[in-house]
Amino acid sequence: TTLSEALTAQQYIVDVVRDGETAWHYLTSLRYDLTLLDVTLPLLDGLSLCQRMRADGLLAPVLMLTARDTSSDKVLGLDAGADAYMVKPFNLSELLAQIRALLRRGSGGTPTLLRWGELQLNPTTYDVHYGDRPVRLTPKEFAILELLLHNGRRVLSRPYIIESIWSLEEPPGEETVKAHIKALRQKLQKSGAPPKFIETVHGRGYRLG
Numbered sequence: 001t002t003l004s005e006a007l008t009a010q011q012y013i014v015d016v017v018r019d020g021e022t023a024w025h026y027l028t029s030l031r032y033d034l035t036l037l038d039v040t041l042p043l044l045d046g047l048s049l050c051q052r053m054r055a056d057g058l059l060a061p062v063l064m065l066t067a068r069d070t071s072s073d074k075v076l077g078l079d080a081g082a083d084a085y086m087v088k089p090f091n092l093s094e095l096l097a098q099i100r101a102l103l104r105r106g107s108g109g110t111p112t113l114l115r116w117g118e119l120q121l122n123p124t125t126y127d128v129h130y131g132d133r134p135v136r137l138t139p140k141e142f143a144i145l146e147l148l149l150h151n152g153r154r155v156l157s158r159p160y161i162i163e164s165i166w167s168l169e170e171p172p173g174e175e176t177v178k179a180h181i182k183a184l185r186q187k188l189q190k191s192g193a194p195p196k197f198i199e200t201v202h203g204r205g206y207r208l209g
Helices: 002-009 020-029 046-055 071-079 092-106 139-151 158-165 174-190
Strands: 035-038 062-066 084-087 114-116 119-122 127-130 198-201 205-208
Touching (some): 002 092, 020 035, 035 046, 062 092, 084 092, 119 139, 139 205, 158 174, 174 198
Parallel strands (some): 035 062, 062 084
Antiparallel strands (some): 114 119, 119 127, 198 205
């Protein structure tokens, strides 16, 4: 719980499961950027789960967490397909640094600036500018804008936005997405963006204009 709260405070979207079989269901239902995997799990242990992930072609980074600190244990974890291995108890700042490093590696390097017309978004610093004007966004507004920038003219439905940005444990209703889009549009317009910078495709969703 503490780790989940710490990651959420860093603006990560976190799903928490308590056993390996449920984790497998989540991993094959959604696309995750990173898996934090405890070795000692009921139903399906972390080593077996990691092996199953790799055998099934799930290549996103895996950071294995365990209380086992011998060299042979680390070798078992890495041979199972883990990208990194941390022994509990660990320093939270070191864990966050390791997560950032694995996410950079998983995305093929340091995140680059995202641009659309005069809009510029920096995924690393969470800065957004329209022209030379800063745009102050909430974490969810930032996440929605980043998702739109990654998809450009592709129409994103409200269920897709919810699935991409909110935890499975507490997904909001579609009205929440509408409210965030409205607030995002208002902030962008105040910074000089045109009214249809974010377009509504009726009956389907949203895209960049």
